[in-house]
Amino acid sequence: MGDEKKSKSKIKNDIIFIAALLAAVCLIGIIYIATRAPGDTVIVKVDGKIFGEYPLDTDRTVEIRNGDRVNLLIIEGGEAYMAEASCPDGICVAHRPISRDGESIACKPNTVVVIVRATGEDSPDIIA
Amino acid sequence: MEKRQKKIKKIAFLGLLTAVAMLLSYVEALLPSPVAAVPGIKMGLPNVAIIFVLYRFGAKEAALVSAVRVIMVSLLFGNPMTFIYSIAGAMLSIVVMIVLKKLNFLSTVGVSVAGGVFHNAGQILVAMFLLGTAELAHYMIVLALSGTISGVFVGICGALMIKKLPMYKI
Numbered sequence: 001m002g003d004e005k006k007s008k009s010k011i012k013n014d015i016i017f018i019a020a021l022l023a024a025v026c027l028i029g030i031i032y033i034a035t036r037a038p039g040d041t042v043i044v045k046v047d048g049k050i051f052g053e054y055p056l057d058t059d060r061t062v063e064i065r066n067g068d069r070v071n072l073l074i075i076e077g078g079e080a081y082m083a084e085a086s087c088p089d090g091i092c093v094a095h096r097p098i099s100r101d102g103e104s105i106a107c108k109p110n111t112v113v114v115i116v117r118a119t120g121e122d123s124p125d126i127i128a
Numbered sequence: 129m130e131k132r133q134k135k136i137k138k139i140a141f142l143g144l145l146t147a148v149a150m151l152l153s154y155v156e157a158l159l160p161s162p163v164a165a166v167p168g169i170k171m172g173l174p175n176v177a178i179i180f181v182l183y184r185f186g187a188k189e190a191a192l193v194s195a196v197r198v199i200m201v202s203l204l205f206g207n208p209m210t211f212i213y214s215i216a217g218a219m220l221s222i223v224v225m226i227v228l229k230k231l232n233f234l235s236t237v238g239v240s241v242a243g244g245v246f247h248n249a250g251q252i253l254v255a256m257f258l259l260g261t262a263e264l265a266h267y268m269i270v271l272a273l274s275g276t277i278s279g280v281f282v283g284i285c286g287a288l289m290i291k292k293l294p295m296y297k298i
Contacts (some may be wrong), residue, residue, distance in 0.1 A: 007235060014238035018276055021245060025272040 039101040039116035042080045044073065047111045056080065056099065056116065069110040080114060082107065142181065142189055149177035149197040150204075157205065169274045172244045172282050178222065179240055179286030180293075187226040194222045212258075213251045220250030236290065240283030244275035 044051040046066045054060060056078055064071040071092070072084035079097035087109035095105045101118040152173040159171065174197060182190035198218045202211035225243040228234055234242075248271035 010233065010235040011237070013233050014235050014241070017234055017238045018241050018280075021242065022272060022276060025245070025269055029269040 033100075036100040036102065037118050038078075038099060039103070039118045041117045041119045042073075042075055043115050043117055045113045045115070051112075064110075064112055066110060066112070071107055071110055071112045073114055080116065081105070082114065085110065085112075138185070138189075142185065142193055145177050145181050146193045146196050146200070149174040149193060150201055152177060153197065153201045154205070169271065171278045172247060172275070175221070175240060175243055175247075175279075175282045176285045176289065179225070179236055179243070179282065180289045182222075182225060182229060182239075183236065183286070183290045187229070190226065191219075191222050194218050213254055216254040217247040217250035220253075221247035235283070236287040237280055237283030240286055241276050241279030244279030244282065245272050248272065248275045 040056050042054045042056055044053070044062065044064055046064060051064060052062065054062060054075055056075060059076050060074075061083075062073040062075070064073060068086070070084070070086045071082060074081055074083045079099045081097040082092040082095060082105055085093050085107055087107055089109065092105050092107035092112070092114075098105055098114070098116050101116060104113060104115040106113045156171055156173045174194075178190055178194050178197075181193045195215070195218070198211070198214045202208075202214060206214070221243040224246040225239050228239045228242050249268065252268050252271065
């Protein structure tokens with residue numbers, strides 16, 4: 001009987017522990033994301049090669065063509081997002097707009113990566 | 129004689145469980161990733177065997193089985209790069225699990241969840257170190273969630289194994 005009681009309280013501890021662990025991780029993540037420096041340049045890469053670089057403060061639409069695969073990138077109001085993509089999964093289109101240094105949208109089927117950079121400083125290239 | 133027999137038995141069982149852990153690594157590699165967009169999400173099936181060893185045999189044995197499993201799987205299926213990631217994740221995970229088991233306030237489920245989450249944390253720490261960027265930190269949120277879900281599953285499996293398998297007590 002005592003054993004059952006003990007295992008029950010352990011399950012309760014488990015739940016508290018898991019909740020605390022997740023809360024801690026989320027908190028670290030939120031602090032990390034919120035304190036990230038804003039970016040100023042949008043870099044588009046196709047097949048790992050630079051396709052183009054665009055300032056984040058000018059509104060424009062970029063059509064990223066790679067053979068018959070097309071992605072439509074929109075830069076608007078200091079944010080960049082993927083409006084359309086010829087890929088089947090549409091993960092990149094569902095991605096929220098990006099604007100901070102280091103944020104990126106990747107379209108794996110089309111091998112397109114859009115990444116925001118703060119050009120004021122030398123940041124390491126994570127894609128290469 | 130009795131002591132020696134026990135030792136031989138133990139070696140045989142640890143070898144067997146190492147093989148089970150390796151096999152589970154292989155099975156896991158065969159399974160498709162549930163979220164293709166996020167690499168690194170894994171069930172952590174080998175941890176069932178590791179948890180079993182941890183509770184049935186002890187901390188030293190579990191660390192040993194975990195290390196041998198990572199080395200063997202990397203030799204068989206991986207490359208030096210995957211080895212560095214795996215060993216970092218596995219060692220951080222086993223250290224956390226050993227400490228939590230010693231503290232004795234969590235069931236196998238809690239211990240296994242911590243193991244899963246810290247396995248991912250270890251790998252991300254290595255990635256941040258190797259790639260020289262803090263970029264991957266937000267990745268941790270996703271991996272912590274997936275680690276929790278699979279950790280619950282693995283913990284329940286481990287608990288069942290510990291309870292139902294009569295095989296050998298130390």
